[in-house]
Amino acid sequence: MKRFAGKTILVTGSAGDIGRAVAVRFAREGAGLALLDIADQEKTLAEVNEAGAAQVRTYQCDVSDYAQVDRTVSQVITDFGAVDMLFNNAGYQGAFSKTHTYDPEDFAKVMNINVIGAFHVLRRVSEHMADRGSGAVVNTASMAGVEGPPNMVGYGCSKFAVVGMTETASKDLAPCGIRVNAISPAFMGPGFMWTRQVELQAEAGSQYFDSDPDRVAEQMIAQVPMRRYGDITEIPGTVVFLMSDDASYITGVNIPIAGGIL
Template sequence: MGRFNDKVAVVTGAGSGIGRATALRFAEEGARVVVADLSDAVDDTAAMIREAGAEVEALRIDAGDTVQVRGLMQAALDRFGRLDVVHANAGISGGWAGLFDQTAEDWMEILRVNLIGPFLVIQAAAPLMAERGGGAIVCTASVAGLRSGAGGAAYSASKAGVINLVQTAAQQLTGARIRVNAVCPGLIETGMTQSIYDGARAAGKADRIGQLNPLRRGGEPDEIAGAVLFLASDEASYVNGHALVVDGGLSSSHPFSRQGYGKPAL
């Protein structure tokens, strides 16, 4: 298809799930790819890309560490000579613990990876892109960042921050020809949500997965990858500072079971 011929794409959180699917799609469409993850599984992603005949570099990094994120962007330049696209996808869930069951340390770690991580990506990548005349950055947010009911408190707050971050970054990069957008997945089968899927299947309730959205199903990582590639491509050349929701319609109402103060969830 070639939408990314001669371009270089960096993907964080590429060891599995949405990040792996996105990295593979970038490679299929002509990009040379740098994949990064804290897990050794990033090497498996790189092997898949090589088997498909594309060029790839794999690095193990902490996406919430300033020095390591800057090193990742420099590695893309050193290996491939340019940087055109970055998908800031690395994230952690933190579970479904309520406000009164989490500590400040829990919040700091979730925010460090999920919100400071994308900030570090933008801060490190944007100057390098600007030197070459522009680029595109896509951050993974979540429908949990739109309103309550789709994630734990700290996770939801971190993803709301990502949505505002891309809006703020788009404004502060005025004139740099760099677009910054977010994708907001709903329930997608990834390592982060695997326990939900496994539990439903073990209980014989697989048909209830995703029942709260109008499509009545969960999503697949490749469906999010398609949205990321659109936002990163020239087809989205006039899309900037936007949070694209890909959730089967869940966020059109966001139904959920309320958890009152001092009471268990219904």
């Protein structure tokens, strides 16, 4: 069903796994796609074109630099006429280390991308949406922003901040006709993110996880009520719902995509 025909979605982190999967789904549902990432987007571009994207453009931009975000969003508005929906999703997982050994520079990097970067994009796009009197935003948080996982003090803090930003922004922007919600994926796999997380938790040498990655994988899955990791393809449907008129009375909500509450 092309329920987003004539609408434009701006997706950040669109070179990554989740951003790409969401972009492909919106391409199938008829939306125009403004795809923003600091990285090369060849793979995403090929997949959205194969999915029949009505209109698509890629933009290279570092979300942690407000001048770049301002310039890029202005260009998107010029190219597409308007932005109806924002999937504010670019992110960086950071190092895995206990709090007392965590690298301060990496902590700052995580905050710069996940919190300040997410704010920059939300700030600029919501200004445009407020002028138009309508819009829908979905921020990508994480279950790490709901319960503080061990060895991830940077990432966990940053995603708690994204949940807080979602709640405050939903209140500030409701009078402007803009809804702001969040999704919180937990363990997603198989693939690079899952394998990397398992390996890094094993290497972190904490009392919470084994030093054998295979055993860590079992320990992580044992935390999930549904006893499996999620597939990336299980994410876009929730984003589509939150952007759609079916969610017209829903704002300020953070939906776990986590096989239950960890």
